[in-house]
Amino acid sequence: MGHLRGFKRFVNDIQGLTFFCLKMFRYSVGRPFYFAEFMDQMYFLGVGSLFLVVLTGMFAGQAIALQFSIELADFGSKNYLGRVMAIAILRELGPVLTALMVAARVSSGITAEIGSMKSSEQLDAMRAFGVEPIRKLAVPRFWALMIMLPVLTIICDFVAIVGGYIVAVFIAHISPTAYWSNFIDKVSLGNIIIGTVKPFLFAMIIASVSCYLGFSTSGGTKGVGRSTTDSVVASSINILFINFAFTRLVVPHLRGLM
Secondary structure, eight states, rough: EEEEHHHHHHHHHHHHHHHHHHHHHHHHHSOOHHHHHHHHHHIIIIIHHHHHHHHHHHHHHHHHHHHHHHHHHHHOGGHHHHHHHIIIIIIIIIHHHHHHIIIIIIIIHHHHHHHHHHTTTHHEEEEEETHHHIIIIIHHHHHHHHHHHHHHHHHHHHHHHHHHHHHHHHOOOOHHHHHHHHHHHHHOOHHHHHHHHHHHHHHHHHHHHHHHHHHOSSSSHHHHHHHHHHHHHHHHHHHHHHHHHHHTTTTTGGGGGO
């Protein structure tokens, strides 16, 4: 019976999330658009996450470069480190690490804020005054993430690549020319497309999951805490799942562009 209840809850959550996403997409076009709320979220979600993303990108890039330089040196191919870094950072680690860091930071905040407003009946007050809560709260966060997460991903990619360059030159003793020439060889249209599309998918996941769990919060302050935890876990798991599905289903069709 416990497994059956868990399955029913999972199906209900999928159904609720689907209908919520349809409403959010419908309200994403047309007026009114709450520009002030949108700008506040751009700052909170984007600028507020910048330091975390830069720190993550720098250390991740250096660690990857250090590990691969050791392995490539065994085959006498450490000059190809730039090619490995281009594939690892642009295709996978840049988008995924950025999305996970942003999800860990903002998913809980979005869910807690909206969930607290629901628990204190502020959402009902909005409806009473003729304001649609999804348009007021979810849509600005959705568009802010759709804009800022790709920007943060580009910054993370750049920092990680520079971190790899530092390791390549000063630890692995690879010439700067060899690193950058091999890196540029793998900056193909296919890799750019993969690294560009993924952040938009991840932004949709973070926005939809965190806002939905905020709007579906129940049970007072205890329910807010539970939804906040579920938001981070669900966003992170869905990011990893979508990343695998995208890599399995889409990337093979882009082989000719790589």
